[in-house]
Each structure stands twice: as C-alpha cells, then as structure tokens.
Amino acid sequence: xxxxxxxxxxxxxxxxxxxxxxxxxxxxxxxxxxxxxxxxxxxxxxxxxxxxxxxxxxxxxxxxxxxxxxxxxxxxxxxxxxxxxxxxxxxxxxxxxxxxxxxxxxxxxxxxxxxxxxxxxxxxxxxxxxxxxxxxxxxxxxxxxxxxxxxxxxxxxxxxxxxxxxxxxxxxxxxxxxxxxxxxxxxxxxxxxxxxxxxxxxxxxxxxxxxxxxxxxxxxxxxxxxxxxxxxxxxxxxxxxxxxxxxxxxxxxxxxxxxxxxxxxxxxxxxxxxxxxxxxxxxxxxxxxxxxxxxxxxxxxxxxxxxxxxxxxxxxxxxxxxxxxxxxxxxxxxxxxxxxxxxxxxxxxxxxxxxxxxxxxxxxxxxxxxxxxxxxxxxxxxxxxxxxxxxxxxxxxxxxxxxxxxxxxxxxxxxxxxxxxx
Amino acid sequence: xxxxxxxxxxxxxxxxxxxxxxxxxxxxxxxxxxxxxxxxxxxxxxxxxxxxxxxxxxxxxxxxxxxxxxxxxxxxxxxxxxxxxxxxxxxxxxxxxxxxxxxxxxxxxxxxxxxxxxxxxxxxxxxxxxxxxxxxxxxxxxxxxxxxxxxxxxxxxxxxxxxxxxxxxxxxxxxxxxxxxxxxxxxxxxxxxxxxxxxxxxxxxxxxxxxxxxxxxxxxxxxxxxxxxxxxxxxxxxxxxxxxxxxxxxxxxxxxxxxxxxxxxxxxxxxxxxxxxxxxxxxxxxxxxxxxx
Numbered sequence: 009x010x011x012x013x014x015x016x017x018x019x020x021x022x023x024x025x026x027x028x029x030x031x032x033x034x035x036x037x038x039x040x041x042x043x044x045x046x047x048x049x050x051x052x053x054x055x056x057x058x059x060x061x062x063x064x065x066x067x068x069x070x071x072x073x074x075x076x077x078x079x080x081x082x083x084x085x086x087x088x089x090x091x092x093x094x095x096x097x098x099x100x101x102x103x104x105x106x107x108x109x110x111x112x113x114x115x116x117x118x119x120x121x122x123x124x125x126x127x128x129x130x131x132x133x134x135x136x137x138x139x140x141x142x143x144x145x146x147x148x149x150x151x152x153x154x155x156x157x158x159x160x161x162x163x164x165x166x167x168x169x170x171x172x173x174x175x176x177x178x179x180x181x182x183x184x185x186x187x188x189x190x191x192x193x194x195x196x197x198x199x200x201x202x203x204x205x206x207x208x209x210x211x212x213x214x215x216x217x218x219x220x221x222x223x224x225x226x227x228x229x230x231x232x233x234x235x236x237x238x239x240x241x242x243x244x245x246x247x248x249x250x251x252x253x254x255x256x257x258x259x260x261x262x263x264x265x266x267x268x269x270x271x272x273x274x275x276x277x278x279x280x281x282x283x284x285x286x287x288x289x290x291x292x293x294x295x296x297x298x299x300x301x302x303x304x305x306x307x308x309x310x311x312x313x314x315x316x317x318x319x320x321x322x323x324x325x326x327x328x329x330x331x332x333x334x335x336x337x338x339x340x341x342x343x344x345x346x347x348x349x350x351x352x353x354x355x356x357x358x359x360x361x362x363x364x365x366x367x368x369x370x371x372x373x374x375x376x377x378x379x380x381x382x383x384x385x386x387x388x389x390x391x392x393x394x395x396x397x398x399x400x401x402x403x404x405x406x407x408x409x410x411x412x413x414x415x416x417x418x419x420x421x422x423x424x425x426x427x428x429x430x
Numbered sequence: 431x432x433x434x435x436x437x438x439x440x441x442x443x444x445x446x447x448x449x450x451x452x453x454x455x456x457x458x459x460x461x462x463x464x465x466x467x468x469x470x471x472x473x474x475x476x477x478x479x480x481x482x483x484x485x486x487x488x489x490x491x492x493x494x495x496x497x498x499x500x501x502x503x504x505x506x507x508x509x510x511x512x513x514x515x516x517x518x519x520x521x522x523x524x525x526x527x528x529x530x531x532x533x534x535x536x537x538x539x540x541x542x543x544x545x546x547x548x549x550x551x552x553x554x555x556x557x558x559x560x561x562x563x564x565x566x567x568x569x570x571x572x573x574x575x576x577x578x579x580x581x582x583x584x585x586x587x588x589x590x591x592x593x594x595x596x597x598x599x600x601x602x603x604x605x606x607x608x609x610x611x612x613x614x615x616x617x618x619x620x621x622x623x624x625x626x627x628x629x630x631x632x633x634x635x636x637x638x639x640x641x642x643x644x645x646x647x648x649x650x651x652x653x654x655x656x657x658x659x660x661x662x663x664x665x666x667x668x669x670x671x672x673x674x675x676x677x678x679x680x681x682x683x684x685x686x687x688x689x690x691x692x693x694x695x696x697x698x699x700x701x702x703x704x705x706x707x708x709x710x711x712x713x714x715x716x717x718x719x720x721x722x723x
Binding site for chain 2: 281294313316
C-alpha cells in the first residue's frame, strides 16, 4: 500500500495527499474511499485528522486563487487500459517529488481524472477540466481513440492539450492550433520498423499475415492503412489481414486461418494484452515465423508476462529504451523502480518527458495562472519546440502538425526482457 | 483440414461456455430469475483457483476444488443477501435482476481493488503439452477442460435425476407451491441450487483461466451475456440445452472469425439467437425447467 492521506473539501473538489503530493479528486465517493482506506486513518486518529483537514481547507479557501498553475491529466487507471495509466501514475509520482515547485508561479498542481480508456469519458472529463477546474493546459488522454474524441473539445475551448502517447496519424493535425502530442506517429515508426525487420531476417520476407485489433483506434488504423503502406514500401505482400477485438482471449480461430497461408513472417498491431495472447497462440499452434509488432505494444513488460516464452524474438519499435546508457535515463529507471517496485515502461517514459516539457514551458515563458494569455503562451511554446532537451527522449522537436518527431529504438525480446536490437 | 481444426477450436471454446451456461440454467430453472452476478462468481472462481496455485502450490484438481468450495459459499451468501430478502418481501419481478446486477458490480469493483485491473495468469506449466494428431493439434489443457466439462455435465445429470436433493430441485422447478405442499423445504433447495450452480461457475472460471491465461476482474462480463444467450438458444432452464447451446455458440464464433472477420462475430452469434427465437422460441430443448430433459 502506498501512503495516502485524504484531506477534505473545497466545495466540489477533494484534495488527496498521496506520497506527499497533492491531487484533487472530484468524486465524493472516491475521496471517501481514499480517506477510509488510508493506512493511517484509524478510528480516533481519523477524527482528529478530519478536524485538521477541515481547518486546512478553511485556510485553503482564504488564500487567493490562481497562485499555482493547475494542469489537468487524463489517463486510464481503471478498465482494460489501466496498465498504461498505472505506468504513467508511477512517473507522475516520481516527477512531482522533485519538480512540483515552479518558483515565482507557485506550485505545479495536477488535477488527475481516470478516463477508463473510454472516448466518451475523455470528452466529458476534458470539458470538466476546462470549465470547472479551470486548468491552464491538459496532459493526455492516453489512447488514440480517446485523444481523437477529446482534442476537438480542447481545441474549441482554446486550451492546450498534449497527449504523451497517442500514435494514430493525423489526430493532432486535425485539431490545430491547440492540440499536440509528444509521441511520434505510427506512419513514421512503422516504416522504420519494417525496414529494420526485413533487413535482419536470414530468409527474405516476401509475404506476411497481418493481425490487427479492429476495435482499438490506433491498432485498427495502423493495421488497416498505415502498416500495409509501410509493408508495400518494403515490397512485402500482405496475404491476409486478420482482425480481433480488444478484450479477446481466444485467438485459435485467427491463428488456424493464418497457419493455412504459411507466410514468411507475421506482423501484429495490437495493445500489449491482446498481442500477448495472440503471440502465445501463434507459437502454440506451431507457427515459428519471425514476428514484428507495432509501436502500440508500448514496450510493456506485461506483454512478456502474458506471452511467456512465446514472446522470445518478437521485434518492436518504442520511443523508450530502458537499457540506454544515457545518465538521465539510468537515473530515471533507478528512481522509478525504487519508488514503484516496477520497471518503467514506454508509457512511463512518455509521461515523464511530457510533464518535464510542460513544466519547462510554464517556467521558461512565465506562465502564472490560467488566463487566455497564459494558455496561448503554452500553446506557442509547444508549437515552436525545437530541440528542447527532455530527460529521457533527448532533443524534442514538434512538427507543424503538432506531432513529435523522433527516430524510434528497435527492441527485441531476449530471455524475457526487451533489449536493443542494433 | 483447416475446417476440422476450426471445428476443434470451436468445441474447445464452446465447452467453457457450456459450463457457465449450466449454472445459469440451474438457477433459472429453480428460481425463474436471471442471476446476472453469475459471471462474476465465475470470475471469483478463477481468482480463488489462482490463489490456491500461487500461495498453496496446489495442482489443477485441488485448485478446482478450492474454487468450487469458495464459490459455493459465495453463491449461498449472494442468495441470503441479494435474493432471499426480496422474495420474503414479495418484491417486484425486476428487483432480483437489479440486485444481481448490483452484486455483480460489487464483486467486480472489489476484485479490481484487491487484484488490480490488469490481466493475470496461471503459471506457464498449466498451459499444458501440445498433442498432434496428423495435421491437427490440441493441448493437454484443452483435453482436460473438455474432459472435466463432460464429467461435470454427467454429474449434474445424475444429481438432478437420481438423488433426493436433485429430485427436490426438479420438483421446486416445476412449482414451488406444490413442492412446498409435498413437504419439500424449498428454501433449502434454493440455497442448495445456488451452492451447486456457483460451484460449477467457479470450476468454469478456473478452467477458462487455464485455457486462456487471462484472468481479470472483467472476465465475467462477456460470459454473463453469453450465458444468457446460450440459455435462450438451448431452452430456458434446460441443462442439456445449455450444454449443446454452449458448443453451438463456440463453433459459430470460431467459424465467423475463421472465415469472415472478428467484427462479425457477435453479430452472427446474436443473429443465431434471433433466428432461434423466431423459429423455435422455446429453445432447442423444449424443457422449460431443470426438471425436464
């Protein structure tokens, strides 16, 4: 159990102190549960704390508003995509430990909401962040489907929104000038991945079977259009494109269908859970062909956990290379592991860098509150970002579509770990 | 050959569906109500089995036993907390459905908080060995599941046909009032039915956990919907209908994916359901209760 303390009550927002960082929670129920489950809230002790809390909140109400900069964060911490959100949460905890202070602008405050991985939730929470919480900018959401839904809302409300992770091409470009993404898009990573993959194989790959998640926004756009284009560019023929749905666990029918075609290689565009089950079934049915997996896999250790031995040799592209010798990365991995007892994943790295750059923008151009001018300053900072040094990704450039531009790392599973494939 | 392999895939998937659907049918047969939390009982069973394997280093059979006992207790608790009070007060017909939905959500949330929302799995040795027959293949785990399913189906058949409690169950399914007049303690029978059906659900949970290595608090949700669909296809309350309906649904799903696309899967499954309701509304096995076969 992490150390968690709940403090009450500013009309409709509850402040939760979690690992000594301050979060605001909007939901009475959640806050109550957080309070009750808090380790150091015994009966008696709890009462005293409540009294202190009410006192504190009175003080909070008395202090002038807008002394701090509030940034909204949208991520899935429950539901099928919770794994990604939890990786991001680890980075948020770590980041706020060292970087919550903004100097003259006061403190950086995060208002975090759980989207459950649902686009509809992402829309209403984006509205809520802008209208009720009056945040200066928003970081998130996580999935491409969510960002596709939430970006137009923020764009209309003239509030900067930056997704750390969504990779489907075109979703920031369609919402200029307020939407950005830190991540690179699949059209760039796929092309590099397929080139690297086909070059490395002992036997030339002339034809492949492509598996894709037909329900997840990024995997489906990747599997239907982006990946086929990348394969075509590399003169690889797609024998069959076989779909499945997010949440599926039985892949026997798909694999039996692919096996009959006897391809030279297999390409997968899916989130880590479904990819894990699929790869496991591929090997189980005796398909030994080389496998390349799109960036949606997100370098997630859960993929290896689910697929087990079957994951050996699977090649993927990721923005984050955990084994990089770069001192800032080494430090990040060490601190993250110490704080969460897990290794950071791609999602952790993307969130950490996005937070870092958001803070960089706030500090470097003197954002002090949530006025229209402040929002415009943040927008311009992201739009003009050119070679700004982020701790993990290194120099970050945002192109005219609002997308991050970077060369991906290629990682392959060896002995149950993702390692760099040179 | 490919078709035959797909047929095997379908039967394997269908046998897990059948196990869940039998539990539904038993409860529907006796109580005439849809127990929407049954999918969550199934999920809890998977977690109990996982706990037994991870913490007690149990083998597969012990894991099944733990899940059966644990879920039987859970089923009894659900009956006492969510159904009996409503029956006592002659609540509306919809009330038990809503309260079972509530129990389902509660179990889901509790499981999410206890075990996390992410999928987890049995240790890899439970995946089993590959067995090849010509160009076809099955895993030993799949055979174990198929075997266990059929043994359980047979056990259910023998239980309701030849034991005193089984006969009481059938009598109560026919008419609770008449059963009461004949001196059967209907309340005991209902508790027994919940225990029995939930134990089956728990076993199904562990078996599905073995088969797909995907245990999560949400694994019961789609099973609930499928269980109800299977019950309608097979005939409301008919145990044999649930067995056959489960296999049919599994095969239809696999064939849709194998020869069309996964996006049509649920469309075809439910088209089958609608056709069934139009052509033979009483279901494949016309028995309106656990009693009739």
